Amino acid sequence: MMTPTSSGLKFPDLDTSKRGYWAPVFLSPILGSPERFVIAVAVVSDSGFHIEQANQMRRLTCLYGRDAETALFAAEVALEELHISLAERGKAALVEGAIVFSGVTLGSISEGEARSLERLGKTWMSALSSLYRFNPNPLENELDERNDVSSIDHLPTLVLDHVFNIDPIVANKFSEEIRSNRRRRSSSAIAGISIDFNGSRLVANLATLQSSATALAVDRIKRKMFDLKVRRDKDGGLLEARDHEIILFTPPLDIAFINEKQTDRIDDALGSLREQSTNEGLGFLALGAVHDIGGRIIKSESSHALST
Template sequence: MNFNPDVFPQAPSNVYRWAPVFMEPMNGSGERIVVAVAASGNGSSHVEQTVTSQVIKCMYGEQSAVFAGLAGLVAEDLQEYFATGGMLESWIAPFSGASLGPIRPACADSVEEAARSGAALVASLWRRPPDSAVAEVPEEDAPTVEVERWLNQIRYAVLQKNADIPGRFNYELKRHDGISTRLGYVGSRIVANFDALVPGANLSRKRQHAKARLLDLQIVRDFDSHMFGARAYELMLWLPTIESVEYSDKMIGASNSAFAELEEFGGKHDIKVRGFNRADEAAEIILHAEA
């Protein structure tokens, strides 16, 4: 029998490296679910999420939003890590319940195909997306709430009710060590910073930005406590409502998970972290404190 090599298709010539990303549904339990597969190589990378929000809802019911949010944060953190040129083996998970599995090679026509081939091997809950799947709307085309706009909305709501409030918005505080810190509001009884946890691909960066504002409050309070005296220190964050039609359940869950992390961090440093979806609610906190 004559063998004709032309009968068989050529194997893919590109070699990629991929690894599963595990997450514990209950932190410390040891139980692990593959929530994503990450692949990189040949100057490209891809993160394939392997559990849909619908599946998570079926599995965890009322607790699904938290798990979906954390799974989304893991994928976003990996995407941003790859965007900065990070290597797959050096990635560090953003929280203790997530971890990277063993790294394996794969021959594929594209990095997306390498990740999906890996998902088919290790993720029982993953289903290959159809070729006609509709792409997600880019973040720049989605409605957003800018931090500056959030601050201005709160300022307007406060001054509408009390134009003589004893405080200043967007205040640059010059400490006696020569360092300047800009704060959202500095009043006689409350000091506040403002930020917005807008869902989307850059949520991890927004979370870090909000944490920086939280640290600014901590530094000012600890450094100048003798000058400020007994004041309240708060970080006031915009959050999407659960009824927000412009965001998916997964995106809203991710924002809520980021908020829970910041709330816990603030609690350890005696700084209140609050979430709002309306400026007048945040304004009432300031007005009540200054009354």
């Protein structure tokens, strides 16, 4: 299996320059439109690979507003899939067009040489993408990543948009952070707990279980479950009990870009998370469509309104 190049910025000497193959990754925010943006450059050689991603993706939000959320979500998932494909198949992943996701495509393959595969990716991203800023300062690069809207789970915002179109009153019960489309701070910086939806009948946190980087997703989901448990314990003294539920978006397991290994990882993760939610006394729901998640939320609040 191939391994990614180091993320360090120390450049090797010229006589150790690396030759590799690279291809741009295109995002089309409007399906059916020829408009597209370069969101990454994928570089691969016999010894490793590197994906240089756009670090100014928030510019799409300036252009498209909330309509950018779906495209950003597609880009996030597609680049994770590309990472897995490059690790498993190297150059063949570029040749075969590893990305199979609406609005995200691979461009033509070219050959290049630079002091490192990372530098090759940075060079071409600087030349090709309006969503990228080359910055040699590691600290500033880290800050860019923290402020990049593509680095967060966009599921809560997508569900909010769906619910708002059907029932604005229910939509108003999403957290203020989600409703104002602000990036949520890291959990280590929050003194209290984080709840996505706080309704009359249902309290829910929403999260995506990716088919790649599953371990990281599981860790994030468990933190959201812990917040739900704390909220549930605080609700213990209320006269009317509310359901406390973790709701996951999981990709359909029979689509082309999910392989058998990824399917097994998702199944294992779902089993582990379901068991933990049961042990904690929390509801657990895994659905494969945003409108199904939105429908669950609307139904919970609508049934409560009819009974009061």
